[in-house]
Amino acid sequence: MLKGTNQELGRPHNRRIVLEAIRQHGPISRAEIARRIGLTVQTVSTITAELHEGGFVSLTPGKPKGRGFPAPSLQVNPDGGCACGIYVTPRGIEAGVINLSGRLLGRRVLQETQISADRAFAWISDMVSELVDGWSPDRVIGVGLALPGPFDIESMSFVGPTTMQTWGGVDVYDRLKAAVPFPVFVDVDSAAAAHGERLYGLGDRLDNFYYLFLGVGLGGSIIYNSRVMRGAWGNAGEIGHVPLVPGGELCACGNRGCLERYVSLEAYDRRVAEIGEEAWLEEIAPIFRAAIVTIENLFDPETVVLGGVAPVELRRKLLELADDLPNSLAARQDRTVPRVVLSDGGADAVLLGAASLAVSRVFSPEPPPANEPKDDIGDPLDRSREKESAA
Incomplete structure (x- = not known):
């Protein structure tokens, strides 16, 4: 169940809870959000005003049902942000960019058997740059990369035709972070696809x-x-x-x-x-x-x-x-x-899933467990404010 907290330190948590409630149930009114997640209407109004100002949600006028002014409804703004997904396999690289509704807006493909890590991250850097061209950097939520699993098992992870045979010892997270100027996320391909299924399927x-x-x-x-x-x-x-x-x-x-x-x-x-x-x-x-x-x-x-x-x-x-x-x-x-x-x-599935690693961190009602693969959790709303302050 989605539940917020009325403690001030829970503000980032509440923001994600509100976003997730809007994603799941939108169009939805502020009062209905408050009822569902256990926050006051005032707290929800403050958060949704920030999200609306940041461009992550949109307002729809309510439909009249009698006297008075109907409450407006909120829903996620598909074009409020984007995220990139990268899938590296023994057969090559696929890359794509999605909006907040999970729509695939563009893709790039490189077919190369057992590509080396050096070549892969050079291609990934170029692919991401092309895919987010036209998007403001503060609207790029992050880049998720998916690889065949299992992870960190010496006798399985880089052995055989279904694995990345030459990638043993490669710090994928650090290499990805060096290749792109956005928050990065790394996961096994099956878990990434499951993320995408949970959010968009x-x-x-x-x-x-x-x-x-x-x-x-x-x-x-x-x-x-x-x-x-x-x-x-x-x-x-x-x-x-x-x-x-x-x-x-x-x-x-x-x-x-x-x-x-x-x-x-x-x-x-x-x-x-x-x-x-x-x-x-x-x-x-x-x-x-x-x-x-x-x-x-x-x-x-x-x-x-x-x-x-x-x-x-x-x-x-x-x-x-x-x-x-x-x-x-x-x-x-x-x-x-x-x-x-x-x-x-x-x-x-994996492109959507890899990109959704970034999106799910924005919408996620709970922080990831300590044993999840490393990621770089960033808040696009905070980055947008930092940009405005610098200006």
Whole structure:
């Protein structure tokens, strides 16, 4: 639940709470915001006046319902700010810029197999500069970068064709901070995409779901009470290296039968070239179903969201494999959504998600846990004021 605090030290928290309430429920009146988040109408009025003056929310005249003047409604101003998302994969770099409503305004793509860190950050600097051209710097909320996971596991993070093999020892956060003049955010690709789903996709209707990320490899993230669950080292939900096939194919991590050896874009390209798509789907059907049941029994989500960067046609074919799932904790009679659903994010899921790392810090009602990947939390409203003071 969104709840503010009437203590003066809670002002930044309250600002984010008010923004999140407007994002979730707008158009919405000041009185309704106050009722929902437990602040006084005066406090909400002060905050919304600042946000309106800063250009982050817009006012809409209320509709007359009788005598008197109707209260105006507030909603997020899509053009009040922008954020960039960067996705680095073993196949190249994608970059995009979104507005506050999550609309992708522009994108850049570089296709290069196993790009080096030096080349990558040089390209990223140029891409970001091009994408935010025309935006005032104080309106650029930040730059989020997503990479394949898991993070900081010596035997997994930079080993095999689904990882950035030459990036071991690279301080991604510091390199990104040196490459762009904006607040920066770094996360694993599956968690970034889950962030985007929460802000711009099914998150408006679901509070608890598992996001199954189908990319070059296979990953996943758990959304619990509208937040990404991290685990002790920030890799919770990493499903790709669960060994589901006893004595199966050797994985680059050293184990046999890991799930991503069978269900991933790398596995798809490799096996379809050998046996064809239909035979591949038949081959992985029991493995995929076992993975869904494992997720359901471990995390008890409202649903499993099938997302990632795989083409939607391929994800639809995988969804058909879930028509006949084995029994699990999710086999409830009172379900309101299917056990597996397609993501709303489409092929741009990670770009939206990486950019949303910045946006979610602005809207987030709570500070990030200490074990989340490093970021540079900045408040665009404060930066806008600093600019005005300097002028």
